Amino acid sequence: MVICKICGNKMSEYGHAEILNKYDITYYMCEQCGFIQTEDPYWLGEAYSSAIADSDIGLLSRNIMLSKNISGIINGVFNDAKTFLDYGGGYGIFTRIMRDNGFDFEWYDKYCKNIFAVGHERKRMHYDVVTAFEFMEHLPNPREVLGELFACADNIICSTELIPLNKPDLNNWWYFCLDHGQHVSFYTEKAMIYLAQMYGKYYARCGSTHVFSRSHISGYKLSLCCRFPRLVNKLRRRASLLPVDYEALTGKKI
Template sequence: MIKNCPICSSKRDVYFKATIINKYEVSYLYCNNCGLLQTEYPYWLEEAYSSAIADADTGLVARNIAISKRLACIIFFFFDPQGRYLDVAGGYGMLTRLMRDIGFDFYWSDLYCENILAKGFEASTTTNEFCAITAFEVLEHIYNPIEFIQKSIKDAGTSTIIFSTDLFEGNPPKPENWWYYAFNTGQHISFYQARTIQFIADKLSMFFYSYKTIHILTYKQINHHILLRIMAGRLGNIGYEYVRKRMNSKILTDHKNLLRNL
């Protein structure tokens, strides 16, 4: 049975079928109304997440370093550099640790993965009010993105989520033409267009800002859109050097506080 689209409730059609985890033939459903492409209900996820982080994700470290630089610029220029932030579905804690190394007060949460690199900075160690939450490379793993965004924002007491996911335009790419389907892992189940995320924003009465793979949904209007695009793009590396020199790294203070709490 094909369920209606979880974003706009429209009927969907099977766009293609593919084999995932080298064993399950899965239908990929396309919603012409909001543009969401999604697998059928993902009954295989327990098997797919036998390891929370896919062994084949060799880009994990490089991706987090690149994201931390863009994110540092976005927070410094458009939010409160001295505020508190939460990385949801934060994996091993790499992004949280990188952001604290730069000087931002970041915390970690993840229901399915062990915090290895940001121990002592779990969400439970601080108050549940954050300037924003981040969710990088998460929404493609979520079957009901609206429910996930609403709950994450409410739980964190915030009005903003900054996240990443690769977008497609127009008709979904053919299975052989887009690596992002990640058929071998079975963990990517939802695929978006800009208009899909705009649908989510409209439904939640939020503003939507986007540049390539980095996206912001917020209840607060952001001015200076051109600067936002610059900071989220390659020129963000220049902005990062400016930010880094003006922030105070938490490496040493975190070290002393963790030793004190042992």
């Protein structure tokens, strides 16, 4: 019997699909929370031969968009927050942009080289806010990794697509990403709420952006911050850390 890695209940076979154009994989769906997971992902070593998939051509535009939206959420919902970590931060693009926007972000990624945020690798044990984008779907053991995040942050902002209500065919929903095989866990809102309750957090979301927080957040307020980030950021503008970072690297002032 296959057990759900979110709520521990029984899972049923959801279907089969070919990953990396060579491996026939079984997918399972939880009968309780609707979470979908693959069979034991033995192919991940091959899938991560490149940490960033070649097909992820939206990497730059996504980071630019995220920097605006997440700045709006932090300024509008977590305005008192001072320390930030981008977990699974890839090449460091998001961390660099956020520092340019005045947020003291640090970077962490177990699999990818930091290119754009050198000198700002993780130094603290605890943060006010941790971000993790396009990350949760990569986790073979989500409860274990999320436990690490909840242990080092009061609040978590992450992004992942929720499973559509029509229970999509494995070959028709793009987010299954069969070509690169890195996506192995897929969530419902019910599964997200279960995770929040497990770790004593509140849960709110706006589209594919999910917030786990120490204190209750109004869904309406979160929605406003997501819809009008430019206005929120204009009202609560922060001084860029670019001059400070440049001086730390070079010993010279801009």
